[in-house]
Amino acid sequence: MEIRSDDGARVRIRPVGYQPGIDPPDDPDRVTPGWQDWLLVEVDARTADGQTWSHHYPSLMVEEARALGSWLYGQARAAAEPAPPPAAVRFTEPNLALRSRVIRRRRLELIVEFSAESLPPWMRRPTTAIYPLILTVSADALTVAAAQWDGHCEAYPPRAPSRFPARGPLTRPRHAD
Template structure:
């Protein structure tokens, strides 16, 4: 999934494999962990990539649902979410989180919160910010949002719940 911003920033994330492909016990958490690759580019051109088992198959599906809610206008913006804000989409591993900043004239600004092992290399996992404080704001058109929804749905289809 690619979320491009009007200012040149961009976040790409995609599931690439089950973390433990040899485990196939239905409903087992270990059987449903996904390796996720991410590429982040800031508006100033700096960027980095990461690869980490940071989503379950269930959480990947919840991202698709949240993105659909953003597209339809049923997801509510959040001034600046904290861990306790139910509008912040958090997952078991805190590497990634999502929040909606604004919706204005056919565009949405989505925050991709990045923590721990997925942080940029110039920040360490023990930096002085709290979880989810580091984020990239992406001002995304409706067309690009729909493209991201379609891409994510296609990408996670290859990794069904086991």
């Protein structure tokens, strides 16, 4: 997915495969012991003043990746409400987190927080360092990004039933053979 800010900053995030060296199950209903559902996530970011960096790292579990899509859709919907509270989503691996707040009707400030291996190369790396990339976006642009993210995630089935609730039209019923 790609999210572009009004000021020229942007972030592209997409899963590019399962964690290397660990094969996913052929059948998600028959999980083999030892398979972990970590996704390699590729990130390409640019600040408003033109500094760029990229990396890929096993940053999200499959179910977390799918939950991110729901969270993005939820933030886009919340931007239509009169005074929604700020929201955040964090993951097992602390490399990536997102926060949002509505700045006016149908406009959001989305803060993508990078830490650990995801920090820009020009930053020193104390264990507590966080680099916030601030993006000002429309609710419509965030909805498009959420749909792009869901499309990326379709290629990576979860290994076990999700701990997160399923959502609307992308949920497919299971058929017994």
